[in-house]
Amino acid sequence: MSQAILPHAACARYGLLGLPLAFVAMPLYVVLPVHYGQTLGVPLGLLGAVLLGARLADALVDPLIGRWADRLLHQPRQAVLAMWMMAAVLSLGFAALFFPQIPQASGQGALLWWCAATMVLTFAAYSLGSVLYLAWGSRLGGNVAQRARLVAWREGFGLLGVVLANVLAVQAGLGWTALVLLLSLLIGVGSLVQGPRPASGVAARAPSVRVSLHELGLPWRAPAFRQLLSLFLLNGVASAIPATLVLFFIQDRLQAHTWTAAFLGAYFLMAAVSVPFWVRLITRLGPMRAWSLGMALSVLSFAGVLMLGAGDVPAYLLICVCSGWALGADLTAPGTLLTGVVQRAGHADQAEGMYAGWWQWATKLNLALAAGLALPALQWLGYAPGARDAQALLSLTLVYGALPCLFKLLSLAWCWRWRHLAA
Incomplete structure (x- = not known):
């Protein structure tokens, strides 16, 4: 990348996706246990075990997603397609997670299985979006001023997403929260696509480290x-x-x-x-x-x-x-x-x-x-x-x-x- 600093408008187009990614984190980590434990009546002990297993799996998969993100970023069209797929899966997974399509007669066991399956799907999409988005910004590179500007727009929009999620989840309910998540993801990914993209192709020095790139460590x-x-x-x-x-x-x-x-x-x-x-x-x-x-x-x-x-x-x-x-x-x-x-x-x-x-x-x-x-x-x-x-x-x-x-x-x-x- 050139050492010329990206203008604020370009950094804002990159940073906008930070809003829905931060927006969705609050319901997933804060509202979900209360929703299944109080609203849907799932025993807290069993729910805790499901949440722990899903979150451990979610954390462990991040380095693997990072390895895949490097391959995607060498071909920006694939990275863009992955972002659109992430937006679709995350929106659908979120709606399915908070609005389970399980008949009441199926019992708590079926509800827990639904919770586990949709949570793994939703967390996987969220992790893909978060890791690829962070790597995208890092690959834009630049000097300290540009790097700080990119991070500032990303985190600034993220903070707005947290505030918006708190207001909607409490005041408007989960239905409106799911709708706003879908719309903000579509706008965020569209903005990212129109913003600065990492350079495509393979760097001149890549062959010397290509073997190491296949190692997570x-x-x-x-x-x-x-x-x-x-x-x-x-x-x-x-x-x-x-x-x-x-x-x-x-x-x-x-x-x-x-x-x-x-x-x-x-x-x-x-x-x-x-x-x-x-x-x-x-x-x-x-x-x-x-x-x-x-x-x-x-x-x-x-x-x-x-x-x-x-x-x-x-x-x-x-x-x-x-x-x-x-x-x-x-x-x-x-x-x-x-x-x-x-x-x-x-x-x-x-x-x-x-x-x-x-x-x-x-x-x-x-x-x-x-x-x-x-x-x-x-x-x-x-x-x-x-x-x-x-x-x-x-x-x-x-x-x-x-x-x-x-x-x-x-x-x-x-x-x-x-x-x-x-x-």
Whole structure:
């Protein structure tokens, strides 16, 4: 790719598909358990086993999808066709998952099988779209300014998708959610097709690494990728723990359940508003330094939750605003660094898909690690949902507030240790 920076209009055409891909994630990961457990009456134990199996399979397949994405991106027409197929399968799978066509007389067993089959289909389409989309953006390459601009448009539209999904799922219902998903996928893929495309053909140096491209472990042989992914995982756990526990904290510690939409809306909207600021900072200081500042701001703002109690709505709203602003750094800097790592490893225009596959694997692993750390810790410390005694609420506050800050501080130290990744 030329070093000339793509205009904002071209980056926006690429970034628009981020909206439906982020939009669909919220119902799949948040609404689905409640829908099958409460609305459809599936036993939580069996439902949990089905969800765990489907999500583990989903995470493990991402590197394989990444390998396939590299082959598709060498022939952009095939990549475009794969995106259209993804949109169709994801839309149909989503509708089938949330509106099961199973007679009531068939029993819960049939309903669980339907859930498992449609979930695997839907997750597979979602993973294909996410990995191929991320690899597409990485292959567009460019200097730090262009990479940051592409990531900013992608993540900015993604944040809007999250906000829209929360509003529709709660206010309009799953029928309208499915319809909006279909329309936004069609518009997003159409926009991607009209936007900048990766260069086709085989790079001149490809034969020297062609054998390695068939090995899923290729990205792991780049020390910079191992370092960046380790940092991404550590920082990701710090962000995923509050995401796992936020509803418990609002309901039990703050006792402000009616403010939930306002808290979450302020958080995500501030993140979206902050994206242009972080892009400018990345261009000026470099992605690693900008990311470090975002981590520091996150710790300074989020540590305030340790002093909150029942009814402290204004204070928590301010924390949501400040930590939402800091979130913009987490959304823009890592993706910018990832493309730079691919370029410096000599795998540009060759292996972006495999890097993207492992990156998506790490993203999903963050959520699993957060739940695996936070929920058992809360149970061991004596907290249960709905608790009001002082010791249980203190445990909730420490796990929700102190533990993420600890992980953020460790991430900040690693940023200093691996500051050379900013090159």
